[in-house]
Amino acid sequence: MNARRRVAAASVALAVAILLAACTPASPVGKAPTTGHDVSTATAVPAPPSVGTAATAVVPHIDVYSAPDGGVTAGFDNPQPTGAPLTFLVEESRTGWLRVELPQRPNGSTGWISAASVSLHRLEYSLRVSTANNTLTLSKLDAVVKEYPVATGTGGTPTPHGSFYLTELLAPSNPGYGPYAFGLSAFSDVLSSFGGGPGQIGLHGTDDAASIGNAASHGCVRMTNDDITALAQLLPLGTPITIE
Amino acid sequence: VKAIRTITAGAALALVVGSALIAVPANAADAYINASQIGVEGSSYPAGWFVGAGSTGSVASTPSGLSISGREQVLNGTPGTAPSGGLVELATNAHLGVVSGNADFQIPLFTNGTTHTGFTTLRPDNFNNPGLNPAAGWTTSGPVGTFAAGSSHTLAEYDAELATLPAAYELLAYGVIVPTGESAVISSITWNGTTTWFTPQPSGTATPSTITVTNFMTAGKGVAVHLTGFVPGESVDGGIGNGGSGGPTGQSFSADANGNVDFTYVYPNTGLTPGQYTLSGIASVSGVIAFATVTVVADPSGTPSAPVATPAVPIKGTASFTG
Numbered sequence: 428m429n430a431r432r433r434v435a436a437a438s439v440a441l442a443v444a445i446l447l448a449a450c451t452p453a454s455p456v457g458k459a460p461t462t463g464h465d466v467s468t469a470t471a472v473p474a475p476p477s478v479g480t481a482a483t484a485v486v487p488h489i490d491v492y493s494a495p496d497g498g499v500t501a502g503f504d505n506p507q508p509t510g511a512p513l514t515f516l517v518e519e520s521r522t523g524w525l526r527v528e529l530p531q532r533p534n535g536s537t538g539w540i541s542a543a544s545v546s547l548h549r550l551e552y553s554l555r556v557s558t559a560n561n562t563l564t565l566s567k568l569d570a571v572v573k574e575y576p577v578a579t580g581t582g583g584t585p586t587p588h589g590s591f592y593l594t595e596l597l598a599p600s601n602p603g604y605g606p607y608a609f610g611l612s613a614f615s616d617v618l619s620s621f622g623g624g625p626g627q628i629g630l631h632g633t634d635d636a637a638s639i640g641n642a643a644s645h646g647c648v649r650m651t652n653d654d655i656t657a658l659a660q661l662l663p664l665g666t667p668i669t670i671e
Numbered sequence: 672v673k674a675i676r677t678i679t680a681g682a683a684l685a686l687v688v689g690s691a692l693i694a695v696p697a698n699a700a701d702a703y704i705n706a707s708q709i710g711v712e713g714s715s716y717p718a719g720w721f722v723g724a725g726s727t728g729s730v731a732s733t734p735s736g737l738s739i740s741g742r743e744q745v746l747n748g749t750p751g752t753a754p755s756g757g758l759v760e761l762a763t764n765a766h767l768g769v770v771s772g773n774a775d776f777q778i779p780l781f782t783n784g785t786t787h788t789g790f791t792t793l794r795p796d797n798f799n800n801p802g803l804n805p806a807a808g809w810t811t812s813g814p815v816g817t818f819a820a821g822s823s824h825t826l827a828e829y830d831a832e833l834a835t836l837p838a839a840y841e842l843l844a845y846g847v848i849v850p851t852g853e854s855a856v857i858s859s860i861t862w863n864g865t866t867t868w869f870t871p872q873p874s875g876t877a878t879p880s881t882i883t884v885t886n887f888m889t890a891g892k893g894v895a896v897h898l899t900g901f902v903p904g905e906s907v908d909g910g911i912g913n914g915g916s917g918g919p920t921g922q923s924f925s926a927d928a929n930g931n932v933d934f935t936y937v938y939p940n941t942g943l944t945p946g947q948y949t950l951s952g953i954a955s956v957s958g959v960i961a962f963a964t965v966t967v968v969a970d971p972s973g974t975p976s977a978p979v980a981t982p983a984v985p986i987k988g989t990a991s992f993t994g
Contacts, residue, residue, distance in 0.1 A: 477885075509986055518879075518886060549979050597986050597987075597988050598987045599989065601990060621992070622991040622992075628992060671891050
């Protein structure tokens, strides 16, 4: 059996090389076929010019389709109920159509919208939240700009993980959120409603500065008021935020 | 004992374009057989896989392969013609994939292929060791030339003895026998250039099947890969390629009880070209290869006319986020 394992292991290494080298590429990377080298060193192309594209509605209502020319699955009014412009994060584009992330449950929903119904803007900033470390990292293109301490959800009301985007920016008139509060396209996995809202996750300031750096929230990402003010003056709607 | 899978997988893979669901043998000479497709012996050996006469046991398909309880003979009545290298070449290039238990290989043949007479079956002497060593002793159930029934010889000796006979021999079948009281699980049998897999046919999906360059490289996004067809519990190594280059991802997995492997792949570099990428899983022992393809497309922001987004304008109002 050991002999078979040795032979099989060697054959697998060869199989990897041939299998991978033989696939027909849609866009070759311009290198000669190689045998099993680490693909992480295989290519050298310029970094993308942005981290994503925001699609801002230019019409009062946008229908969402299951596929280009497919059936309508959802609809969103512009502006949003808060008054913020309806904004999506683009995942994919085809002629006349865009597949966008949707600000609705379940988390991670996407759908197709008409490209003619939105205006596009390149996004240069992105956010990454670590619920394990209670940190938020701001990056511009590929470069880290700054890391901030934050508070994230407790064990009972965890901050959901996934890829989301900033949907709106409020200057809250009610206490608890600090001077600014971004809405996210994420929703709590355990709270179906909160404070009259649908359980939407926010990125905001706080009246409880001592909670920063801890797992202390109902799912939102809290920052110091100075930090959220800095982000509010910098970030466009549509900015991608990854929570992990 | 040779590698389980003939390394011509790329020929089949190259036929795959743009589909997220891949369910093809990696080798055109591969076949996938389950228990319901195994026939029974009639007045003569049928073509394809069948249960031999005198079998009193059972065969059943499992995620690990064909589970055989003795006494049972499982044979393929389409053995092909012997190559110039004879029985030695056949055995050298053959493989019996035994996942568990005990099974013995066997080669039924007519010593006189012209008159279809002189039936015998050759089996390795060393039962419980499924190796197909042509230099080891093989016992013949019937006489072969001057070799008496029940005698043991190497396959080179059989080749030499058969060559002295007035007519060429005829291969009738190949397969396994599991004696009474024994059981075995067989994942595959390779013979005369063809591999029959008794495991489920490998397949794979990538979700999403189309992804932008940025999302393919972004932690928390990437592609969710679901691969099936491995032997439960076996180690599977991840791989990625796009034709021009490729190699292992550095990820290793253990197939679950149903032979599935699930993982998320995020391209580790800061640069990536659009195109079709293959995300694969290669089993280190069984040799099963399953893969899925994902099409990486340019970011929509590649449109030069798209301006850079400006900071959001705050709206005065009541917040109702979860806090």
